[in-house]
Amino acid sequence: MSMRTAVLGAVAVLLLAGCGGGGQIGDSGGDVDAKKMVLIPGVTAEPFYISMECGFREAAQAAGYQVDVQAPSKFDSNQQIPIVSGVLANKPGAVLISPTDDTALAGPMKSLKDAGVKVVEVDTALVDTSVAVSSVSSDNEQGGALAARTLAELVGDKTGSVLVLNTKAGTSTTDARAKGFETELAKHPNLKYAGQQYTDNEPDQAASKVTATLAAYPDLIGVFATNLNTGEGAATGLRNAGKTGAVNLIGFDASPKQVEDLRGGVVQALIAQDPATIGKTGVEHAIAAIEGKEVQRTTETDLVALTKADMDSKSEYFYKQEC
Structure with missing residues (x-):
């Protein structure tokens, strides 16, 4: 093998190593599954979050995304943090999450961001506004x-x-x-x-x-x-x-x-x-972020007295x- 052939081969290996196996999204963190989106609500089996899930599923599936929903059995950061860690291992393109504590979830959610996952807060939000690309909630x-x-x-x-x-x-x-x-x-x-x-x-x-x-x-x-x-x-x-x-x-x-x-x-x-609209709007913002478009940082949806x-x-x- 000539020196020139060896150098070209080494360059090719480096280029292949940099390409990865999936659609790489974002500025940091490795490859993510660009067509997968996950919702992590605050708690399972609660009508507010079920209604949000309905809006999420309808909007994401209509846009061609594979969806998953994982929720803790109680509104508890100790139960939600392991779910975030598990989702991180699969690196979806985006995660919509209702953090159950405005500070305790900051580290786990930042890990998602650092991995190249687009994070959208729905309903609840962190004190640290640098983690999520967008927050959607009621006023x-x-x-x-x-x-x-x-x-x-x-x-x-x-x-x-x-x-x-x-x-x-x-x-x-x-x-x-x-x-x-x-x-x-x-x-x-x-x-x-x-x-x-x-x-x-x-x-x-x-x-x-x-x-x-x-x-x-x-x-x-x-x-x-x-x-x-x-x-x-x-x-x-x-x-x-x-x-x-x-x-x-x-x-x-x-x-x-x-x-x-x-x-x-x-x-x-x-x-x-209007939880269904919160879920739908969260999906729209997540897709915009994945596609590199401008995203509105904070959106507040309507409430009504009954x-x-x-x-x-x-x-x-x-x-x-x-x-």
């Missing part, structure tokens, strides 16, 4: 303010105390809802803020905290539950105490159970999101239990 602070205004309209000029039931500290969406609610509530002097309590996203904890608050605040006139599980638990607590209807319950989200409770007078209002009087005219906002 949660505005939704909390809408809940407070709706409560004020329901009670009129009556006076009383109001409790906020949040899920877990460090959940970006529900913290924003609580903040918006508290800010708006201050504009209604007849409504006294009884503080915020966390439920660890467990309905039984929400129920017990409602019971305890009723004992401490006999004038309790309203409860704002910042998410689906907390709302369903709060309804149970009021029912057990014989306070259904006497205390106005404002829930967030519109699961089939919550819609049933609204129709039956267990819940007085629901602040419904009451018994107008719920049927807004039924498109009811969440699904299956696609």
